[in-house]
Amino acid sequence: MRIPPMFLALAFAAAGLSSGLAPPQTQAARAVPTAESTHRRGDTALQQAAQFEHQVTGVTVSERGRIFVNFPRWTEDSPVSVAELMKDGSLRPYPNEQWNAWRNVRRDEVDPSDHWVCVQSVVADGRGSVWVVDPAAPAVDGMEAHGTGPQYAYDLVKQALRLETDRGQALREATMACRKGGTLSVLGVYGLIDKFPMGVIMNKGMTVRSAQQHGQAYMERLLAHAQKGELNPAYLATHRFSLEDGPRGYDMFKYKKDGCVRAVFAP
Numbered sequence: 001m002r003i004p005p006m007f008l009a010l011a012f013a014a015a016g017l018s019s020g021l022a023p024p025q026t027q028a029a030r031a032v033p034t035a036e037s038t039h040r041r042g043d044t045a046l047q048q049a050a051q052f053e054h055q056v057t058g059v060t061v062s063e064r065g066r067i068f069v070n071f072p073r074w075t076e077d078s079p080v081s082v083a084e085l086m087k088d089g090s091l092r093p094y095p096n097e098q099w100n101a102w103r104n105v106r107r108d109e110v111d112p113s114d115h116w117v118c119v120q121s122v123v124a125d126g127r128g129s130v131w132v133v134d135p136a137a138p139a140v141d142g143m144e145a146h147g148t149g150p151q152y153a154y155d156l157v158k159q160a161l162r163l164e165t166d167r168g169q170a171l172r173e174a175t176m177a178c179r180k181g182g183t184l185s186v187l188g189v190y191g192l193i194d195k196f197p198m199g200v201i202m203n204k205g206m207t208v209r210s211a212q213q214h215g216q217a218y219m220e221r222l223l224a225h226a227q228k229g230e231l232n233p234a235y236l237a238t239h240r241f242s243l244e245d246g247p248r249g250y251d252m253f254k255y256k257k258d259g260c261v262r263a264v265f266a267p
Helices: 014-018 149-160 169-177 198-204 215-227 243-255
Strands: 008-012 038-041 044-047 058-061 067-070 082-085 090-093 121-124 130-134 183-186 207-210 237-242 262-266
Touching (some): 067 121, 169 198, 243 262
Parallel strands (some): 183 207, 237 262
Antiparallel strands (some): 038 044
């Protein structure tokens, strides 16, 4: 069964956050144990709260201090998609185990309409709700935007002809729905799209922000931490290959065979 591309924005009501912790669930994942460390830069203190075995793309803190994280299933089949970070460092599936029961390898057995599939972001709005954005595109399979009508058919045709790489339905709708003087935050990874309402952005005086991580801005700082022994990225290099084994290495990385997290190639 192929997952129909969709864009989910689900909110849990205030009662879900303000009524205390959810019922106890079996811990599906756990933060990597790490010694607490604090780094200071001027008057600012940076304290490490947790370290994880899987890629994290969203961290948010509620108004009551509860920490939520999400793990996308782009390149690895994470055992939990949305979780609350507990005080003892454990991860509690949120809102429960059932919503986190999806696995890429079980895609033909699990209904994507009532499970987290490939969560990209979590945001606590400070008013009792946690918003979860799920493009439902595990292993980067399928597009984020889905729609109806002539414009959607137009996107499908252009995409089939390789005249555009992405369907811009969700981005167009977000642009049209944004208030005057508002901010349009683009979380998705877009390439070439057509019929983008730039005139609407101009007339509304909107601000457009993207969410790509600025690697070059943080590279010097991260390298300095690694040189001092405060960060150890070695655990990411799970598999090493010669250049001649490049095709096999890329195949293992893409399909996450043998628990491959990152493949390193050496001449």
